[in-house]
Amino acid sequence: xxxxxxxxxxxxxxxxxxxxxxxxxxxxxxxxxxxxxxxxxxxxxxxxxxxxxxxxxxxxxxxxxxxxxxxxxxxxxxxxxxxxxxxxxxxxxxxxxxxxxxxxxxxxxxxxxxxxxxxxxxxxxxxxxxxxxxxxxxxxxxxxxxxxxxxxxxxxxxxxxxxxxxxxxxxxxxxxxxxxxxxxxxxxxxxxxxxxxxxxxxxxxxxxxxxxxxxxxxxxxxxxxxxxxxxxxxxxxxxxxxxxxxxxxxxxxxxxxxxxxxxxxxxxxxxxxxxxxxxxxxxxxxxxxxxxxxxxxxxxxxxxxxxxxxxxxxxxxxxxxxxxxxxxxxxxxxxxxxxxxxxxxxxxxxxxxxxxxxxxxxxxxxxxxxxxxxxxxxxxxxxxxxxxxxxxxxxxxxxxxxxxxxxxxxxxxxxxxxxxxxxxxxxxxxxxxxxxxxxxxxxxxxxxxx
Amino acid sequence: xxxxxxxxxxxxxxxxxxxxxxxxxxxxxxxxxxxxxxxxxxxxxxxxxxxxxxxxxxxxxxxxxxxxxxxxxxxxxxxxxxxxxxxxxxxxxxxxxxxxxxxxxxxxxxxxxxxxxxxxxxxxxxxxxxxxxxxxxxxxxxxxxxxxxxxxxxxxxxxxxxxxxxxxxxxxxxxxxxxxxxxxxxxxxxxxxxxxxxxxxxxxxxxxxxxxxxxxxxxxxxxxxxxxxxxxxxxxxxxxxxxxxxxxxxxxxxxxxxxxxxxxxxxxxxxxxxxxxxxxxxxxxxxxxxxxxxxxxxxxxxxxxxxxxxxxxxxxxxxxxxxxxxxxxxxxxxxxxxxxxxxxxxxxxxxxxxxxxxxxxxxxxxxxxxxxxxxxxxxxxxxxxxxxxxxxxxxxxxxxxx
Ligand SMILES: Cc1cc2nc3c(=O)[nH]c(=O)nc-3n(C[C@H](O)[C@H](O)[C@H](O)COP(=O)(O)O)c2cc1C
Numbered sequence: 001x002x003x004x005x006x007x008x009x010x011x012x013x014x015x016x017x018x019x020x021x022x023x024x025x026x027x028x029x030x031x032x033x034x035x036x037x038x039x040x041x042x043x044x045x046x047x048x049x050x051x052x053x054x055x056x057x058x059x060x061x062x063x064x065x066x067x068x069x070x071x072x073x074x075x076x077x078x079x080x081x082x083x084x085x086x087x088x089x090x091x092x093x094x095x096x097x098x099x100x101x102x103x104x105x106x107x108x109x110x111x112x113x114x115x116x117x118x119x120x121x122x123x124x125x126x127x128x129x130x131x132x133x134x135x136x137x138x139x140x141x142x143x144x145x146x147x148x149x150x151x152x153x154x155x156x157x158x159x160x161x162x163x164x165x166x167x168x169x170x171x172x173x174x175x176x177x178x179x180x181x182x183x184x185x186x187x188x189x190x191x192x193x194x195x196x197x198x199x200x201x202x203x204x205x206x207x208x209x210x211x212x213x214x215x216x217x218x219x220x221x222x223x224x225x226x227x228x229x230x231x232x233x234x235x236x237x238x239x240x241x242x243x244x245x246x247x248x249x250x251x252x253x254x255x256x257x258x259x260x261x262x263x264x265x266x267x268x269x270x271x272x273x274x275x276x277x278x279x280x281x282x283x284x285x286x287x288x289x290x291x292x293x294x295x296x297x298x299x300x301x302x303x304x305x306x307x308x309x310x311x312x313x314x315x316x317x318x319x320x321x322x323x324x325x326x327x328x329x330x331x332x333x334x335x336x337x338x339x340x341x342x343x344x345x346x347x348x349x350x351x352x353x354x355x356x357x358x359x360x361x362x363x364x365x366x367x368x369x370x371x372x373x374x375x376x377x378x379x380x381x382x383x384x385x386x387x388x389x390x391x392x393x394x395x396x397x398x399x400x401x402x403x404x405x406x407x408x409x410x411x412x413x414x415x416x417x418x419x420x421x422x423x424x425x426x427x428x429x430x431x432x433x434x435x436x437x438x439x440x441x442x443x444x445x446x447x448x449x450x
Numbered sequence: 451x452x453x454x455x456x457x458x459x460x461x462x463x464x465x466x467x468x469x470x471x472x473x474x475x476x477x478x479x480x481x482x483x484x485x486x487x488x489x490x491x492x493x494x495x496x497x498x499x500x501x502x503x504x505x506x507x508x509x510x511x512x513x514x515x516x517x518x519x520x521x522x523x524x525x526x527x528x529x530x531x532x533x534x535x536x537x538x539x540x541x542x543x544x545x546x547x548x549x550x551x552x553x554x555x556x557x558x559x560x561x562x563x564x565x566x567x568x569x570x571x572x573x574x575x576x577x578x579x580x581x582x583x584x585x586x587x588x589x590x591x592x593x594x595x596x597x598x599x600x601x602x603x604x605x606x607x608x609x610x611x612x613x614x615x616x617x618x619x620x621x622x623x624x625x626x627x628x629x630x631x632x633x634x635x636x637x638x639x640x641x642x643x644x645x646x647x648x649x650x651x652x653x654x655x656x657x658x659x660x661x662x663x664x665x666x667x668x669x670x671x672x673x674x675x676x677x678x679x680x681x682x683x684x685x686x687x688x689x690x691x692x693x694x695x696x697x698x699x700x701x702x703x704x705x706x707x708x709x710x711x712x713x714x715x716x717x718x719x720x721x722x723x724x725x726x727x728x729x730x731x732x733x734x735x736x737x738x739x740x741x742x743x744x745x746x747x748x749x750x751x752x753x754x755x756x757x758x759x760x761x762x763x764x765x766x767x768x769x770x771x772x773x774x775x776x777x778x779x780x781x782x783x784x785x786x787x788x789x790x791x792x793x794x795x796x797x798x799x800x801x802x803x804x805x806x807x808x809x810x811x812x813x814x815x816x817x818x819x820x821x822x823x824x825x826x827x828x829x830x831x832x833x834x835x836x837x838x839x840x841x842x843x844x845x846x847x848x849x850x851x852x
Contacts, residue, residue: 021645029675031572055560057656057673064653071636071675077568080537083485103509103592104557111531115485115538134669135560170528172472172479177762179472179479180523186511197594200511200519204483204528296648
């Protein structure tokens with residue numbers, strides 16, 4: 001049997017991938033939008049729905065960023081509500097470890113796992129800037145170098161809490177008048193550098209025991225953390241060669257932790273545009289790119305590389321003559337910057353702009369965020385399958401550009417083709433998300449090799 | 451038809467409020483770990499046109515002891531997060547208010563604010579919130595961030611205990627304050643989707659709350675747009691002066707625990723005085739009396755049910771609230787009586803679930819309707835509407851200069 005593809009649906013986010021100016025764009029906050037996307041994904045037999053998280057509104061030039069979608073619901077709360085309108089779909093939430101405590105988050109996730117019948121997943125993120133910390137009790141207390149140390153110990157502690165109730169701790173024998181056995185069900189003690197806690201956990205063992213753990217960091221520390229602790233990686237490596245390289249790198253790290261290559265799934269976030277013909281798809285893709293990069297957005301994206309106020313520049317005019325400012329105090333807050341060396345990038349962009357006679361907006365459209373899969377449904381299905389069979393990925397987190405209908409066409413036109421190819425399920429065969437993903441039952445955190 | 455103003459709530463916890471409830475309940479003893487248990491109870495409460503349901507929660511395991519686990523194996527232990535439960539049942543209900551309990555002592559006001567705002571979004575304006583304080587050393591050890599020495603609940607007048615309780619409520623006051631400012635931090639019309647200028651929001655309609663206090667500072671604005679109700683109702687369970695003051699300053703609903711109609715009148719007077727002392731300008735608190743209920747067709751049968759529960763637990767059950775044992779008709783008399791004494795309604799704590807809730811809905815509610823005391827159907831609208839609370843003014847949108 002060929003490798004089976006994992007498919008997940010990303011609720012459109014708060015960056016310019018999401019097109020809000022289109023007449024078909026609906027509310028980013030009404031529950032009906034979430035219900036629509038979740039039911040579409042479930043109709044398409046998707047593995048899970050995915051929600052991102054940001055704990056402070058983004059700012060640029062010292063002001064709240066107003067050009068993209070702003071505002072979204074609390075991750076855990078909306079997932080619990082979605083458990084009520086779906087039956088099989090996994091429910092994955094991004095939840096930061098820096099501004100939460102294990103006891104509280106572990107009980108929320110275990111509760112979600114119970115209330116969804118074993119469909120909970122947690123995307124562990126660490127972003128630890130002082131900017132976000134201003135919304136929380138401890139402020140920006142954690143040095144960047146410690147963020148994965150805290151994340152790893154956080155996950156380890158959560159696993160201890162999830163296992164603190166033995167499988168048969170609740171006997172509930174009415175005749176004998178015995179509810180618990182033994183008396184210390186839920187007892188735990190964790191004494192570590194980051195957490196020194198002890199007592200009793202309130203939530204009996206949940207269906208998956210450990211909700212599925214996803215990880216989305218890309219640094220060497222992030223990859224190592226994924227290799228030791230995660231069930232899946234939400235990666236940015238959405239092109240074939242880049243994906244294959246990342247795939248090899250991460251899977252090769254698993255043996256050190258006594259894990260099989262199969263036990264860590266690589267799922268890049270990708271976008272798609274469909275058309276009846278290749279030409280029509282290209283045309284639609286270009287139209288969407290223009291919607292994604294408004295004149296104002298073009299200037300703002302340029303500022304993220306230049307790290308200067310460029311608000312006086314003409315979006316249709318040439319690139320700034322001056323060089324980018326060094327990285328120390330970033331003009332953008334609340335979001336990681338994506339570029340490598342700004343000076344090198346600037347040089348490359350200038351050359352391209354001159355060669356192709358592009359103004360700022362057209363250049364930005366050309367160099368940022370091209371859609372991953374563009375073509376007829378047939379072509380997209382083939383490409384995705386090729387990606388997975390050649391180990392550039394184990395599946396995809398699809399990021400639609402429209403809320404809430406952006407996935408409809410994919411489910412109607414591409415999913416049946418993947419099913420025909422025998423690489424995607426036609427019915428759910430399991431009930432828990434671990435079963436959908438073909439992951440082993442929950443396991444204790446392996447001892448970390450020195 | 452008269453204009454019924456009585457408010458009725460049901461307090462949900464495990465398989466009921468009696469410690470031996472799990473022995474006699476007609477439900478599976480592990481039912482509270484399953485979503486359908488909660489949606490079933492909510493559907494039943496909604497059949498009775500109740501105003502709201504509350505869901506108990508704590509950052510420690512249930513215990514018969516005031517501080518820490520009791521090692522008992524004969525009572526129900528373990529429970530799920532109340533906000534998660536409330537959100538899970540929101541899509542299957544249409545009218546009833548959903549009021550989860552959370553601690554504000556070890557938790558982040560920012561997360562609490564966004565969670566309740568989101569509950570309000572997913573329920574179409576039916577969220578409420580009951581903040582509580584966590585005063586035990588057991589709860590503090592679960593977080594390992596601060597020492598709480600623990601206290602003897604029978605010696606609340608010890609100076610150290612008085613200090614601790616005052617501090618916990620002062621922090622709770624700041625927490626509710628922050629939660630409420632965050633709810634206001636987005637004006638209702640902040641999302642503009644102005645294609646001409648490329649702007650999704652008008653950032654001038656989003657506000658930093660810049661709260662600085664002794665326990666935390668919170669910058670804002672919220673990451674969640676303003677909840678449909680603007681300000682979901684906040685409920686406080688209060689047994690004494692410190693908590694009455696907290697409720698008067700911060701809450702919309704107060705749950706009180708009188709033993710009889712006379713005490714109910716006294717407590718109402720005390721709560722109203724606390725409102726004056728707090729300089730309260732908003733609508734008066736909705737005062738709901740908490741009352742445990744053991745119901746049956748005759749007084750004798752009810753008494754027998756209660757004795758049987760007490761026997762199974764080896765003690766005569768007592769709690770912080772009075773417990774009524776009798777028929778629905780007698781309970782309707784009591785309700786009318788205390789209502790005349792000044793309480794706006796009741797939060798009933800069923801001794802056994804679903805049994806006593808079913809009796810409340812099938813027998814007490816019709817008896818109250820017959821007396822013209824309770825609504826026959828939902829009018830439609832938000833939880834604030836059900837409670838008769840006016841639309842709140844966003845403090846950032848108010849015309850007065852900040
Ligand atoms: C595809 C992808 C999606 C991410 N989504 C989020 C998110 O929703 N919320 C968040 O706080 N961080 C998010 N992150 C940030 C990372 O999880 C991580 O905390 C950050 O990149 C710093 O870690 P690193 O240095 O290992 O990359 C995302 C990262 C990637 C690659």
